[in-house]
Amino acid sequence: MISSLWILGDQLLVNHPGLHPESPVVLIESLERLRQRPYHKRKLTLILAAMRHYAAALRERGYSVDVRVAPDFVTGLREHMAAYGSTGLRCMAAAEYDTRARQQQLEAELHVPVELLPNNQFLVERFPPKKPPRLMEPFYREMRRHTGLLLESTGEPIGGQWNYDAENRKRYDGRTVPPLPQFEPDALTRQAMADVELHCPDALGSTAGFAMPVTRAQALAALEDFVQRRLADFGPFEDAMSSSEAVLFHSLLSPLVNIGLLEPLEMCEAAVQAYQDGLAPLASVEGFVRQVIGWREYMYYRYWEMMPGLRDVNSWNHHAPLPNWYWSGETRMRCMAHAIGRVLQDGYSHHIERLMLLCNFGLLAGIQPQELNAWFLECYVDAYEWVVTPNVLGMGLNADGGVIATKPYIASASYINKMSDYCGGCHYNPKARTGAEACPFNTLYWHFLIKHEARLRANPRFGPAVLGLKHLTAAERVAVREHTAMLLSALDDL
Ligand SMILES: Cc1cc2nc3c(=O)[nH]c(=O)nc-3n(C[C@H](O)[C@H](O)[C@H](O)COP(=O)(O)OP(=O)(O)OC[C@H]3O[C@@H](n4cnc5c(N)ncnc54)[C@H](O)[C@@H]3O)c2cc1C
Ligand code: SF4
Known part of the structure; x- marks a missing residue:
């Protein structure tokens, strides 16, 4: 029996849990999904370019990979399974509600066994809270204890405090902000840019000037650049806003971790290493770790706890149109x-x-x-x-x-x-x-x-x-x- 592995465009993990040498991999560029909303063209380019580079990297590792353009996911899966003779399917549970719901219906739609693997892109899937947290702070401390990040061997926080927010509220003082690394588009990325312009004409913005990381190696380089050059000032200027500097000392890593090119724990470990190497102060490193294993994981946890009702909330009864x-x-x-x-x-x-x-x-x-x-x-x-x-x-x-x-x-x-x-x-x-x-x-x-x-x-x-x-x-x-x-x-x- 041949069982294919379907990898979603936001699950481009180097160690995807479903990878198996005998199992063909399918990545589907669904036109329906790409056009579901008039998304920003840079986002669409990032996803397409990253998917195509990911496929190429898997092929180099010896996997059989099918990148398929299809009107929608189910059509793409049907075509793939017919072409590869697959009689079963595996996929990692989607991070988003509707896509996971679609995955749960696949067995009935495709008439083959479908195995849904647990999502391993979020730490909270591995370490669910013992009881539902009321606030982010205790949730964050629990995540620190699970991961051991910035903890003494006694289990107490390094530096004696869990949170250095009070030190992290400075106005930007005009100091030099190191420029962001630019990743010149190669032929695959340029093709992705052209495809976005062609297939998604109603999307927002422009692909021109796209210079984001699109491979695992480039994502790691972007993480390293942040840790070496901006992390030290991340904490103090975390809340600052500037007319001259859009990014200031922020990491700009969210687009990468959200599609699996980076993993949350490795981002935090790199930051903690910088602290141990004397490259960044504790307040900056703790601030960054809190954003990643605190706020990011907390938001994912709350999303799944509150969906689908979360979409419709309007507790202040507000109805004015967006200007x-x-x-x-x-x-x-x-x-x-x-x-x-x-x-x-x-x-x-x-x-x-x-x-x-x-x-x-x-x-x-x-x-x-x-x-x-x-x-x-x-x-x-x-x-x-x-x-x-x-x-x-x-x-x-x-x-x-x-x-x-x-x-x-x-x-x-x-x-x-x-x-x-x-x-x-x-x-x-x-x-x-x-x-x-x-x-x-x-x-x-x-x-x-x-x-x-x-x-x-x-x-x-x-x-x-x-x-x-x-x-x-x-x-x-x-x-x-x-x-x-x-x-x-x-x-x-x-
Ligand atoms: C109204 C609003 C909308 C937002 N929309 C998004 C969104 O579409 N996508 C997104 O990834 N984040 C979103 N965030 C969270 C946060 O603003 C972004 O993750 C962050 O600005 C991304 O830039 P950065 O990578 O430079 O972050 P940094 O400031 O460098 O922070 C480091 C990392 O922490 C994580 N993080 C920090 N705060 C949050 C948070 N509140 N929720 C989730 N992750 C967090 C991100 O992964 C980020 O890369 C939103 C926050 C608000 C208040
Ligand atoms: S609208 Fe103008 S005055 Fe008001 S907060 Fe913004 S920049 Fe300041």
């Missing part, structure tokens, strides 16, 4: 114009811009959560439902009623001004709350507090922020309400 400028970057709000412009061009902005600009505005302005979620899914090179939906609907918009993040992440211009250089030179005044020049973040922030005062006061993690309301006179509250009404009636014109 048009999310699709053009043409707004007088300087911070939003920069962040959106980068996303539309490169498919990337770093975490704080996603959270404290793009989602913060969405929550304060009452944007329909599913519309903003779709925007994130379509615009980013690292976007997959398992990571976008809990981050956007849970952490960013608090639309899940506070399950994923226990407080809404909202802020006025004073936070943005403190953490960035955006406000200098902006059309709006970061100090004003009302009036034509007032920064919209301010008006909307104070309006949000006024409107939801009772609900916010009841939240122990947010209550203190509401106390500022006592300084607002009745007339100021009226002015905030009136100015908000004006802003909300013309969101496209900001």
Whole structure:
């Protein structure tokens, strides 16, 4: 009996658990999946180029590999099985809900035995929490204990603290940011770029300038470059935003780990090695490890715990349409114009811009959560439902009623001004709350507090922020309400 192994485009693991010398491998370029949404062309290029390079690397290792372009996955699998005489199929469980559901139906559709292997791309699949965690922090500590990362032999955290967040909140000071490594497209990648332009004309952005890693060796080189050149400053400037530096000291490794070119544990081990070698301080290394085995794994865990209902949450009952400028970057709000412009061009902005600009505005302005979620899914090179939906609907918009993040992440211009250089030179005044020049973040922030005062006061993690309301006179509250009404009636014109 010949049993084929189907490897998905986001499961390009060098040690894929299903690989077997006797088993043909099939990778399917499904046109239906590629066109499911108008994804960013850089993301589509990354996936196609990485799949094709992965296939070539497997062939070099002696595997029989079938890369098949098909209208959809099932047609591709049928054609493959007929061509290779396969009478069975194996695949690793997909990270995303709908694809896993499709995998579970395959046996009935293909009329052959289908074996679903456990997903091994996430540590939490190996180490499920003993009891459902309420917060990320205890979840993270449990993951540290399982992996032994940054632990003394006694089981206590190295340095005596689990978390160095308090040291990691500096404004960018203009120091040199090492340029990102560029990976010149080879013939396979150039063909992938051409295919994306041909087959996905409605996709977002352009393939021009694509220089991302597409092989395992290039992904390891990108990890090494980050660890050697940017990790040391990652921690202190983790929350900083800059008009001149889009990536700052972030790793830009999410697109790679999300498709299996890197594994979460090896990323953390490389960072810990840098700490042991004296290349990076503990606060930076712990901050990075927390993002990877803390936040990333926590989001995946919550996604599977809350699906499929997570998709539809809207606890603040928000229904405003997404302003048009999310699709053009043409707004007088300087911070939003920069962040959106980068996303539309490169498919990337770093975490704080996603959270404290793009989602913060969405929550304060009452944007329909599913519309903003779709925007994130379509615009980013690292976007997959398992990571976008809990981050956007849970952490960013608090639309899940506070399950994923226990407080809404909202802020006025004073936070943005403190953490960035955006406000200098902006059309709006970061100090004003009302009036034509007032920064919209301010008006909307104070309006949000006024409107939801009772609900916010009841939240122990947010209550203190509401106390500022006592300084607002009745007339100021009226002015905030009136100015908000004006802003909300013309969101496209900001
Ligand atoms: C609204 C919103 C949308 C997001 N959308 C995505 C997305 O589409 N894809 C995606 O991979 N991440 C997403 N994130 C999480 C995080 O912003 C990105 O992983 C990170 O910005 C990727 O850039 P980086 O590799 O330079 O990250 P770094 O800052 O260098 O962090 C290191 C790694 O930690 C992981 N990480 C950090 N925070 C998170 C998190 N909250 N959730 C999951 N992983 C995390 C990533 O794998 C990242 O590569 C989103 C966060 C928010 C708030
Ligand atoms: S003033 Fe307001 S809109 Fe302008 S950059 Fe600052 S926070 Fe953004």
